[in-house]
Amino acid sequence: MIRLLLLLLLLAFPAAAQVAPPPPAAPPTIAPPSLAAQLSVSTIEVTTAFTGGEILVFGATERLIGAQGDEVVVLATGPSTSLVVRQKVEMLGAWINGPSARFNRVPTYWALASTSPVATLLDGVERQDLRLGLDLLPLVQLGARGPQFRAALASLKQDAGLWVDQVKPVEVSGGRLFHARLPLPATVQTGAYQIQVMLVREGRVVARQELRLDVVRSGTAAWIADVARGQPVLYGLACILLAALAGWIGSVLFRRG
Amino acid sequence: MQVYLPIAEMSVDALLLLGIGFGVGWLSGLFGVGGGFLLTPLLILIGIPSPVAVGSGANQTLGASVSGLMAQWRRGNVDVRMGSVLLVGGFAGSLLGVQLFAWLRRLGQVDLAVSIFYIVVLGTVGALMMRESLTAILRRRRARPRRLHEHFWMHGLPLKMRFRKSRLYISVIPPLLVGFLIGVLSAVMGVGGGFMLVPAMIYLLGMPTAVVIGTSLFQVVFVTANVTFLQAIQVGSVDIVLTLLLLAGGVVGAQIGAAMGTRLRGEETRALLGALVLSVALALLWDLLRVPEQLFVIGPVP
Numbered sequence: 001m002i003r004l005l006l007l008l009l010l011l012a013f014p015a016a017a018q019v020a021p022p023p024p025a026a027p028p029t030i031a032p033p034s035l036a037a038q039l040s041v042s043t044i045e046v047t048t049a050f051t052g053g054e055i056l057v058f059g060a061t062e063r064l065i066g067a068q069g070d071e072v073v074v075l076a077t078g079p080s081t082s083l084v085v086r087q088k089v090e091m092l093g094a095w096i097n098g099p100s101a102r103f104n105r106v107p108t109y110w111a112l113a114s115t116s117p118v119a120t121l122l123d124g125v126e127r128q129d130l131r132l133g134l135d136l137l138p139l140v141q142l143g144a145r146g147p148q149f150r151a152a153l154a155s156l157k158q159d160a161g162l163w164v165d166q167v168k169p170v171e172v173s174g175g176r177l178f179h180a181r182l183p184l185p186a187t188v189q190t191g192a193y194q195i196q197v198m199l200v201r202e203g204r205v206v207a208r209q210e211l212r213l214d215v216v217r218s219g220t221a222a223w224i225a226d227v228a229r230g231q232p233v234l235y236g237l238a239c240i241l242l243a244a245l246a247g248w249i250g251s252v253l254f255r256r257g
Numbered sequence: 258m259q260v261y262l263p264i265a266e267m268s269v270d271a272l273l274l275l276g277i278g279f280g281v282g283w284l285s286g287l288f289g290v291g292g293g294f295l296l297t298p299l300l301i302l303i304g305i306p307s308p309v310a311v312g313s314g315a316n317q318t319l320g321a322s323v324s325g326l327m328a329q330w331r332r333g334n335v336d337v338r339m340g341s342v343l344l345v346g347g348f349a350g351s352l353l354g355v356q357l358f359a360w361l362r363r364l365g366q367v368d369l370a371v372s373i374f375y376i377v378v379l380g381t382v383g384a385l386m387m388r389e390s391l392t393a394i395l396r397r398r399r400a401r402p403r404r405l406h407e408h409f410w411m412h413g414l415p416l417k418m419r420f421r422k423s424r425l426y427i428s429v430i431p432p433l434l435v436g437f438l439i440g441v442l443s444a445v446m447g448v449g450g451g452f453m454l455v456p457a458m459i460y461l462l463g464m465p466t467a468v469v470i471g472t473s474l475f476q477v478v479f480v481t482a483n484v485t486f487l488q489a490i491q492v493g494s495v496d497i498v499l500t501l502l503l504l505a506g507g508v509v510g511a512q513i514g515a516a517m518g519t520r521l522r523g524e525e526t527r528a529l530l531g532a533l534v535l536s537v538a539l540a541l542l543w544d545l546l547r548v549p550e551q552l553f554v555i556g557p558v559p
Contacts, residue, residue, distance in 0.1 A: 048498065050261040051268050082558040086365060094545045096369045102558060152553030186261065186268035221263040221498075228264055228493060236489030239497050240482045243316050246501060247323030250508025 078109025079191030099144035264496035278506025286514025293448030312494035319481035329471030336422035343436035350440020383535030449477035
């Protein structure tokens with residue numbers, strides 16, 4: 001009887017009993033793709049006429065999307081940067097920059113969208129692991145302490161339209177086709193953007209696809225920014241000459257007229 | 258029509274920039290100053306980051322002043338010798354000013370510093386101009402024989418030099434100092450310094466009003482060229498697209514303003530300019546004292 005129980009225990013907890021090696025973590029890919037997603041464009045060009053744009057992610061799932069079936073979560077992150085958040089304080093009647101906190105590796109762009117609110121799809125641990133939430137971003141705060149700096153960062157970024165937390169849901173058509181439009185304001189940073197599309201089934205992410213989007217300056221804007229950064233001496237001289245030329249042309253035109 | 262500014266990394270309405278350029282150009286043509294002291298605060302007000310506003314403001318002032326300088330040059334109203342002495346001081350001053358600007362930026366207090374510089378300098382200059390011009394208007398009828406110019410103790414310092422166009426024989430130390438101080442201020446404030454230089458040349462150096470505007474434009478052209486260059490190299494904040502849009506409006510405005518300016522009397526022009534300068538100072542002071550809408554600001558790591 002005891003032997004039988006032990007045998008059952010061994011069978012039930014093979015890893016704990018150190019008898020059998022732990023099974024290798026199986027990748028969540030399933031023979032017929034349960035998720036297929038794509039971006040409408042692979043490159044967004046920032047020209048001198050750029051006024052913002054959007055990331056359009058579309059795709060299809062194997063099963064029907066809905067409360068009982070699959071759900072889709074889309075997360076886009078832009079290149080990281082370091083930022084300083086300064087608090088304004090009153091000193092001698094004037095409002096000046098007071099204590100400041102520095103945040104490293106802050107995503108310049110962050111957008112989350114899903115077919116249903118993420119909090120209802122996944123539990124806290126899963127969301128934490130996948131960083132599906134503005135409050136779950138792993139931001140290290142240096143300098144001044146206090147939660148108000150991080151809160152201010154989030155609210156200012158959201159006001160600027162650079163952090164978009166489930167403002168618009170992922171839209172579904174025909175039961176299995178989905179598309180998400182993530183707005184990109186004109187102030188977006190150039191660089192490589194990572195877009196993750198996740199398929200959630202019964203509270204777990206069962207499939208995942210990573211897409212890449214490049215936001216690049218192009219045309220005159222790119223050329224000007226490159227010259228300004230790469231050859232500041234040349235750029236400075238060109239600015240002086242161009243401004244002087246514009247002034248000269250103006251005075252000549254008006255003397256004749 | 259929206260235009261993307263490559264250095265400021267944002268898009269702005271081009272018509273708004275043309276309009277600001279035109280308005281500032283009109284005022285500068287009317288009063289014979291570059292107008293940078295109005296432009297930089299306006300750019301900051303529409304959301305251009307302060308470093309870009311300062312760098313591009315200086316560059317725009319350069320273009321606007323070239324326009325004015327050529328008109329004055331044709332009339333022979335430029336004292337090149339006095340201008341050169343002011344310039345030597347101005348170059349040294351703007352070198353120090355750009356360093357000061359970079360240091361303030363690292364400290365995170367550049368917004369405060371620029372505001373305080375503006376309030377103190379504009380407030381002082383505006384108040385002095387108002388007082389002087391109002392006094393002049395009040396006693397216009399009681400015309401009194403006046404001396405060519407007042408002599409101060411500092412005019413008698415060593416290293417005397419003759420400035421023919423200005424009809425002066427004074428030490429080079431006061432013009433060097435004036436140039437130096439204005440160089441520092443123009444680098445920090447992103448202005449050519451015409452609005453400070455014009456009263457300084459009239460009241461401190463005792464130059465005749467006719468040559469003051471031409472000579473100040475001469476100095477401003479070179480100082481703003483230097484500031485543009487240094488800002489482009491050290492801070493990387495000159496946006497040529499922004500500059501050219503402002504200039505397109507500014508050049509037209511300046512010509513119209515200059516045509517209107519000839520119809521105004523000297524004292525009245527100075528009183529109006531003083532009132533304008535003073536009101537900019539008061540607006541900035543109000544901005545510093547009122548409770549800000551956002552108690553937090555985000556900035557790049559210096």
